[in-house]
Amino acid sequence: MTPVNRPPVRVGVFGLLGSGNLGNDGSLEAVLGHLRTAHPEAVVDALCGGPEAVTARFGIPATRLHWYRGEYRTASRTGAVAAKAVGKLLDPFRTAAWVRRHDVVIVPGMGVLEATLPLRPWGFPYALFLLCASGRLSGTPVALVSVGAAGIRRRSTRTLVRWSARLAAYRSYRDAPSRDAMRAMGVDTSRDEVYPDLAFSLPSPPAGEPLGPAGRAGPPTGTVCVGVMAFHGSNDDRARAGEIHRRYLDGTIRFVRTLVGEGRTVRLLTGDGVDAPVVAAILDAVESPLVTAAEVTSLADLMKETAAADTVVATRYHNLICALKAGTPTLALTYATKSEALMDRMGLGAYCHSAREVDADRLLEQFRALEQHAAELRGTLAERNLVAARQVGQQFTALTAALFPAAAPDRAHDQAPIHAQTQAHAHDLREAQ
Incomplete structure (x- = not known):
C-alpha cells in the first residue's frame, strides 16, 4: 500500500478549550494552524470544555470533556452531588472510547501540569489522568506539547499530575521551571525539551496607532x-x-x-x-x-x-x-x-x-x-521575538518527527518512534506510589 492510499491520520486535541480562556484557545489555534499547514490530510476533533464554542470558532467536531455539564460548579444540592458522582464513574469509559478512535492525541500548551490557580483534583487533573492512562492502555500516543507545570503541594493533585506526565508518550514544556518542577515530582525529564509558548507561532499584528478614549485610532495619547x-x-x-x-x-x-x-x-x-x-x-x-x-x-x-x-x-x-x-x-x-x-x-x-x-x-x-527605557526595550523584544518564533518552529518539527513519521503504512509501524520513547518511561508503571 502506498502512502497515498493510507487512511488519513486521526488527531484528537484535548483540554479546557472553548471555555472562555483566551490563552487556552490560542494554544489550540497554534496547533491547528500547524496541522493544517504541515498535515492537511489529518482529521481533527476535540474533547474539550466548550465543544459548541470550539466547533463554531475552529470548525472541528468536538465532544464535551465531562459527562456532567456542571463539573466546575460547586455541587451543593443532593441531585447535583449525585450527578457529579455519576459523571466520575462514566468519564473513564467516555474518555477511553474517545482516545481509541485516534492515532494520536495532542494536549496543546496550557498549564495542564500546574495548580497556580484554584484547582480541585477531581476536576481537570483527573480528566488529564484518564486521558493519559487511556492512551497508554490503547496504544494511542498522548503528547503534552509546550505545557506549563509547577510544584504542587496537595498530595492528591500532585499524584494525578505526576502520573499523567509519566503516562504521556511525548512531553515538552514552555519554560525550564516547568521541566524542573516535573523532575522534582519524580518524572524522568531527561528526554523532554523546552520550547517557548505555542502562542509565539501566531501571526503578529502590524504596529498600530495608539487608541483614543473611545477605542478609535487617533494621535498619540500615551495609552x-x-x-x-x-x-x-x-x-x-x-x-x-x-x-x-x-x-x-x-x-x-x-x-x-x-x-x-x-x-x-x-x-x-x-x-x-x-x-x-x-x-x-x-x-x-x-x-x-x-x-x-x-x-x-x-x-x-x-x-x-x-x-x-x-x-x-x-x-x-x-x-x-x-x-x-x-x-x-x-x-x-x-x-x-x-x-x-x-x-x-x-x-x-x-x-x-x-x-x-x-x-x-x-x-x-x-x-x-x-x-x-521603552525604546531600548522595543529593540530587545524585536530580537527575542525572532528567536522565540524560530524555537516554536523547532517544536513543531520535533512534534512532526515524533507523531507523524512518514514510514510504513500500518499504524503500529508508523508509531514506532513514539513507542520507542514511551518504552524509556515504562518502568514508571511498575513503581509503587
Missing part, C-alpha cells in the same frame, strides 16, 4: 493597556483568597487612578470571562472617560490592543505573551514562576511585580522606569 484578572491567589491560598483579591484590586485601582490623573488613556484587558467583575469594579471606582474596557475574544484581539499601546501592565500569562509578542514594553504583575520565566526569556526580567502584594507606589516607580 496604557492594563490587563486585569480575577486573581485570588493559588491553590494553596484558599484560606486568604479574599484578602489577596482585595489587595490586588485596590492596588490596581490606585495605579489606574494615578494614570488617569495624569491625563493618560487606559485600556482594560481581560483573558477570561471570569475577569469581567474586576473590570466593572475598576470602572466604577475610577469613573473617568479616559478608562475603557476592550472587547477581546481572541489572542489576536489582545495583540492588536497591546500593539496600539505605548506600554502594558498585565497579570494573565497570555496577556503578557500578547504584549511581548506585539513588541510593546510590558510590566508583569506576576502570580507564578511561569510569568517571571517568560519576562526573563524576553529580556524584561527587571519589570516584575508580585500580584499577591501589589504596592501601588512601587508599581508606579517600576512603570516610570519601564517608560524611560
Whole structure:
C-alpha cells in the first residue's frame, strides 16, 4: 500500500478549550494552524470544555470533556452531588472510547501540569489522568506539547499530575521551571525539551496607532493597556483568597487612578470571562472617560490592543505573551514562576511585580522606569521575538518527527518512534506510589 492510499491520520486535541480562556484557545489555534499547514490530510476533533464554542470558532467536531455539564460548579444540592458522582464513574469509559478512535492525541500548551490557580483534583487533573492512562492502555500516543507545570503541594493533585506526565508518550514544556518542577515530582525529564509558548507561532499584528478614549485610532495619547484578572491567589491560598483579591484590586485601582490623573488613556484587558467583575469594579471606582474596557475574544484581539499601546501592565500569562509578542514594553504583575520565566526569556526580567502584594507606589516607580527605557526595550523584544518564533518552529518539527513519521503504512509501524520513547518511561508503571 502506498502512502497515498493510507487512511488519513486521526488527531484528537484535548483540554479546557472553548471555555472562555483566551490563552487556552490560542494554544489550540497554534496547533491547528500547524496541522493544517504541515498535515492537511489529518482529521481533527476535540474533547474539550466548550465543544459548541470550539466547533463554531475552529470548525472541528468536538465532544464535551465531562459527562456532567456542571463539573466546575460547586455541587451543593443532593441531585447535583449525585450527578457529579455519576459523571466520575462514566468519564473513564467516555474518555477511553474517545482516545481509541485516534492515532494520536495532542494536549496543546496550557498549564495542564500546574495548580497556580484554584484547582480541585477531581476536576481537570483527573480528566488529564484518564486521558493519559487511556492512551497508554490503547496504544494511542498522548503528547503534552509546550505545557506549563509547577510544584504542587496537595498530595492528591500532585499524584494525578505526576502520573499523567509519566503516562504521556511525548512531553515538552514552555519554560525550564516547568521541566524542573516535573523532575522534582519524580518524572524522568531527561528526554523532554523546552520550547517557548505555542502562542509565539501566531501571526503578529502590524504596529498600530495608539487608541483614543473611545477605542478609535487617533494621535498619540500615551495609552496604557492594563490587563486585569480575577486573581485570588493559588491553590494553596484558599484560606486568604479574599484578602489577596482585595489587595490586588485596590492596588490596581490606585495605579489606574494615578494614570488617569495624569491625563493618560487606559485600556482594560481581560483573558477570561471570569475577569469581567474586576473590570466593572475598576470602572466604577475610577469613573473617568479616559478608562475603557476592550472587547477581546481572541489572542489576536489582545495583540492588536497591546500593539496600539505605548506600554502594558498585565497579570494573565497570555496577556503578557500578547504584549511581548506585539513588541510593546510590558510590566508583569506576576502570580507564578511561569510569568517571571517568560519576562526573563524576553529580556524584561527587571519589570516584575508580585500580584499577591501589589504596592501601588512601587508599581508606579517600576512603570516610570519601564517608560524611560521603552525604546531600548522595543529593540530587545524585536530580537527575542525572532528567536522565540524560530524555537516554536523547532517544536513543531520535533512534534512532526515524533507523531507523524512518514514510514510504513500500518499504524503500529508508523508509531514506532513514539513507542520507542514511551518504552524509556515504562518502568514508571511498575513503581509503587
